[in-house]
Amino acid sequence: MTTGTVQFLNHEGELTSHPDHEAEISPDGLRKLYHDMAWSRRMDAEAVTLQRQGELGLWPSLLGQEAAQIGAGHALGAADYVFPSYRDHGIALCRGVDPLDLLRMFRGVTNGGWDPAEKNFHLYTLVIGSQVLHATGYAMGLAKDGSPGAVLTCFGDGATSQGDVSEAFNFAAVYHAPIVFFCQNNQWAISEANERQTRVPLHQRADGFGFPGVRVDGNDVLACLAVTKWALERARSGEGPTLIEAFTYRMGAHTTSDDPLRYRDGEEVAYWNLRDPLARLRTLLEARGWADGAYFDTVAAQCEERAVDLRARLRATPDPDPGDIFAHVHADGHALVDEERARFAAYQATFADAAGRGE
Amino acid sequence: MTVQKLPMVKAINESLRRALASDPKVLVMGEDVGRLGGVFRVTDGLQKEFGDERVLDTPLAESGIVGTAIGLALRGYRPVVEIQFDGFVFPAYDQIVTQLAKMRARSLGKVSLPVVIRIPYGGGIGAVEHHSESPEALFAHVAGLKVVTPSNARDAYWMMQQAVRGDDPVIFFEPKRRYWDKDEVDPGATPLPLHRAAVARPGEDLTLAAYGPMVKVCLDAARAAAEEGRSLEVLDLRSLSPLDFDCVQTSVEKTRRLVTVHEAPVFFGAGAEIAARVTERSFYHLEAPVLRVGGYHSPYPPSRLEDTYLPDLDRVLDAVDRALAY
Ligand SMILES: Cc1ncc(C[n+]2csc(CCOP(=O)(O)OP(=O)(O)O)c2C)c(N)n1
Ligand SMILES: [Mg+2]
Numbered sequence: 190m191t192t193g194t195v196q197f198l199n200h201e202g203e204l205t206s207h208p209d210h211e212a213e214i215s216p217d218g219l220r221k222l223y224h225d226m227a228w229s230r231r232m233d234a235e236a237v238t239l240q241r242q243g244e245l246g247l248w249p250s251l252l253g254q255e256a257a258q259i260g261a262g263h264a265l266g267a268a269d270y271v272f273p274s275y276r277d278h279g280i281a282l283c284r285g286v287d288p289l290d291l292l293r294m295f296r297g298v299t300n301g302g303w304d305p306a307e308k309n310f311h312l313y314t315l316v317i318g319s320q321v322l323h324a325t326g327y328a329m330g331l332a333k334d335g336s337p338g339a340v341l342t343c344f345g346d347g348a349t350s351q352g353d354v355s356e357a358f359n360f361a362a363v364y365h366a367p368i369v370f371f372c373q374n375n376q377w378a379i380s381e382a383n384e385r386q387t388r389v390p391l392h393q394r395a396d397g398f399g400f401p402g403v404r405v406d407g408n409d410v411l412a413c414l415a416v417t418k419w420a421l422e423r424a425r426s427g428e429g430p431t432l433i434e435a436f437t438y439r440m441g442a443h444t445t446s447d448d449p450l451r452y453r454d455g456e457e458v459a460y461w462n463l464r465d466p467l468a469r470l471r472t473l474l475e476a477r478g479w480a481d482g483a484y485f486d487t488v489a490a491q492c493e494e495r496a497v498d499l500r501a502r503l504r505a506t507p508d509p510d511p512g513d514i515f516a517h518v519h520a521d522g523h524a525l526v527d528e529e530r531a532r533f534a535a536y537q538a539t540f541a542d543a544a545g546r547g548e
Numbered sequence: 549m550t551v552q553k554l555p556m557v558k559a560i561n562e563s564l565r566r567a568l569a570s571d572p573k574v575l576v577m578g579e580d581v582g583r584l585g586g587v588f589r590v591t592d593g594l595q596k597e598f599g600d601e602r603v604l605d606t607p608l609a610e611s612g613i614v615g616t617a618i619g620l621a622l623r624g625y626r627p628v629v630e631i632q633f634d635g636f637v638f639p640a641y642d643q644i645v646t647q648l649a650k651m652r653a654r655s656l657g658k659v660s661l662p663v664v665i666r667i668p669y670g671g672g673i674g675a676v677e678h679h680s681e682s683p684e685a686l687f688a689h690v691a692g693l694k695v696v697t698p699s700n701a702r703d704a705y706w707m708m709q710q711a712v713r714g715d716d717p718v719i720f721f722e723p724k725r726r727y728w729d730k731d732e733v734d735p736g737a738t739p740l741p742l743h744r745a746a747v748a749r750p751g752e753d754l755t756l757a758a759y760g761p762m763v764k765v766c767l768d769a770a771r772a773a774a775e776e777g778r779s780l781e782v783l784d785l786r787s788l789s790p791l792d793f794d795c796v797q798t799s800v801e802k803t804r805r806l807v808t809v810h811e812a813p814v815f816f817g818a819g820a821e822i823a824a825r826v827t828e829r830s831f832y833h834l835e836a837p838v839l840r841v842g843g844y845h846s847p848y849p850p851s852r853l854e855d856t857y858l859p860d861l862d863r864v865l866d867a868v869d870r871a872l873a874y
Contacts, residue, residue, distance in 0.1 A: 246675065246851055247676055296852065297674060297850045300847070300850050315635075316638075316639075316678060317608055350609040351609050352609060352611055352639065378608050379580045379584065380605070381605050381608070447587075451585070508853075514846050515846055518845070518846050518847070525815060525845050526844075529845055529846075536863075
């Protein structure tokens with residue numbers, strides 16, 4: 190059983206230790222983590238801007254959760270499989286998902302966007318908590334196959350209120366499934382703070398189901414990485430599920446449709462701004478002389494370049510073909526869908542004819 | 549409050565305020581309905597005014613919301629619960645179908661469950677998946693539930709009064725893309741019976757039967773048709789269960805032609821039920837088969853395709869042309 194919150198990098202950028210876990214610290218590794226966190230933040234900011242400019246319908250920002258996501262993302266092995274929620278852009282990038290595919294979904298071009306099996310990264314799920322059961326079933330399948338991988342599934346603090354999530358905890362425990370439940374407790378579910386969802390710290394939920402629950406400082410990438418690695422290794426070696434509560438903070442709005450000024454005060458936001466996950470890592474890198482100004486400038490410039498490229502590619506994204514409405518509804522076809530598709534095409538053609546005549 | 553021009557969100561807000569003020573047993577519950585006032589601001593200010601014992605920000609669990617609303621109703625409360633979006637009602641579907649709808653019959657009438665479930669529904673707002681659906685038929689199919697949907701702010705106000713006052717569970721579908729359309733709301737007006745349809749525009753040549761978000765589309769279609777000398781009657785059904793078939797029958801026996809319009813898929817949809825009833829009741833009055841305009845048998849598409857997916861003025865007029873061609 191792990192004691193207390195696991196933290197290796199405090200908000201002042203100093204290294205700390207923990208009796209039960211160990212952080213891997215190498216200048217190269219830390220720079221890589223910093224780079225990926227910086228890119229996920231820059232990509233996210235670009236998406237927010239694109240939404241403001243009307244290029245996206247909506248965007249759920251990951252701002253503040255970079256350490257949790259990049260830490261968990263770096264813990265994954267090639268054979269591991271991820272079932273994300275809808276804010277897990279950092280993990281998506283770690284899995285090699287093209288950020289354009291994330292943006293296309295929020296542009297309303299597709300409801301999915303990538304081939305889950307190709308990336309070992311399932312589609313985003315918008316119905317809160319649903320994916321946690323899918324993840325558990327997938328993990329049960331991995332175990333049946335004797336496969337070397339494990340599953341990591343992401344969900345929020347709000348999601349823990351859903352029956353689906355509790356059912357998933359129980360199935361995973363009963364079947365001893367190789368799964369890591371990675372809960373990003375960003376302390377808000379839209380306008381509802383933690384106390385509307387739970388009376389006990391979320392990691393303690395695991396006790397009642399019979400597997401370990403650990404709280405990590407979700408703004409400390411080293412803690413997130415180390416504990417997720419440990420939990421995945423437990424899963425792979427047949428020791429069953431683990432719940433990780435990455436205690437972090439949603440620094441921005443719930444989504445671009447939300448106005449958090451209506452429900453939370455500026456002092457809280459200011460408090461958490463001082464606990465920014467990127468700032469503390471940068472402080473450490475600078476203090477140890479593992480990175481200098483030139484390094485950070487280079488990272489910023491690289492991110493900028495990729496953001497510009499992402500923006501251009503998004504703007505060039507065509508709208509889907511209207512016939513796509515009927516594509517992929519069933520695997521083995523369906524007479525009614527075929528009939529409607531044909532009628533739809535004929536109806537659409539009347540407009541093309543009319544336009545043709547007008548010319 | 550005197551007659552005011554209000555958007556539908558505000559009309560429902562005022563109606564809920566009045567319900568909370570006039571009956572201490574009325575509760576408002578749901579995700580983000582309190583401090584935030586709901587993601588559409590329908591419950592804006594209610595928690596401030598009535599306190600968090602009356603207006604509850606619930607945990608994020610739809611089954612929990614409806615299940616506990618049932619328990620509160622058993623204890624004499626009249627919960628008005630919000631499901632944040634149409635596509636998120638399904639975790640509560642079990643509680644609604646197996647418990648809320650059936651408990652009265654199970655108890656031989658000893659138990660009443662005056663629970664109102666508000667659901668913003670329908671498309672046309674450019675949203676992501678699960679935020680644009682029209683699942684009304686899935687509820688109208690279940691005995692024990694009443695299913696209503698206003699098309700404008702004026703009706704929304706008094707329909708909510710009636711829904712809260714009644715002793716049966718009501719699924720109250722709110723057409724989210726009409727939330728910001730304004731209409732004259734008269735709180736002093738005597739409310740009509742909840743399940744009565746209305747003739748939204750009288751006409752002679754054909755009847756368009758619609759509800760919720762599609763009433764406006766049909767009124768626009770009727771105006772366009774009038775310019776071509778065609779007189780279309782538009783019915784605002786307002787209630788799907790029970791459905792005011794007398795109103796439909798009267799209209800159809802006058803115009804002899806009927807087109808039903810809804811966003812929901814036509815397959816096993818409200819239009820199918822209406823067509824069957826009209827055939828049973830008014831077969832010899834019909835000059836044409838009843839035609840249906842509605843959604844396709846496909847998942848609601850990504851928003852860049854929704855304008856093509858959703859019934860619009862052209863699709864309605866196309867069906868009108870076909871019906872008149874018989
Ligand atoms: C079943 C369901 N109910 C309601 C919603 C609407 N909704 C979207 S996000 C959200 C809050 C989620 O909070 P949390 O689980 O903490 O995740 P976070 O958004 O903070 O990452 C709600 C209520 C939904 N998507 N699905
Ligand atoms: Mg949250």
